[in-house]
Amino acid sequence: GEDVEQSLFLSVREGDSSVINCTYTDSSSTYLYWYKQEPGAGLQLLTYIFSNMDMKQDQRLTVLLNKKDKHLSLRIADTQTGDSAIYFCAESPLTGGFKTIFGAGTRLFVKA
């Protein structure tokens, strides 16, 4: 069935790059998303990528997609303390109804 997996924790120093990884199972997925959740808040869309793209860059954010391995990553350049949050990977498969499948989330800690 559909599944999205992410590591649960990542710790980086302020100013370094963060790389958050995700694997998904449904090859029919057309859209793949990264959401950010700050403490006590709902989810906020950070970026998304179409499955026919390999890479998308948006300011400090770079998304890489390896469709063969079903691997998605989010790189945050020059990580700041304000980037501390939970980051969710999600896929929107074409099969199995119009659902969105979320990973468990990666909690990013940024040390000053």
Add this chain to the structure above:
Amino acid sequence: EAQVTQNPRYLITVTGKKLTVTCSQNMNHEYMSWYRQDPGLGLRQIYYSMNVEVTDKGDVPEGYKVSRKEKRNFPLILESPSPNQTSLYFCASSPLYQTGQQETQYFGPGTRLLVL
């Protein structure tokens, strides 16, 4: 301001007492959805709706009901809440592409529910 609102934001109730969590969006979105968030499990989809009077089950629909009588509202109903429904609930909405897939979702602020 474009937004998704949920009420109440916090709720403590007892087992078996029916409750409704409301969700409303002002963006004329076709697609609306309910999720629950539990530690270590991320977000799991409860129900979703493609349009008025069109609803379908997500991954964890047991113990929940929904209705979509109007485009802007998508209430979540717990007919007989149980302690395992203690969770953080999010409503979301999005427009639909011509392909029928939803675009990126806009999330409400969340409703924290405790069932004793």
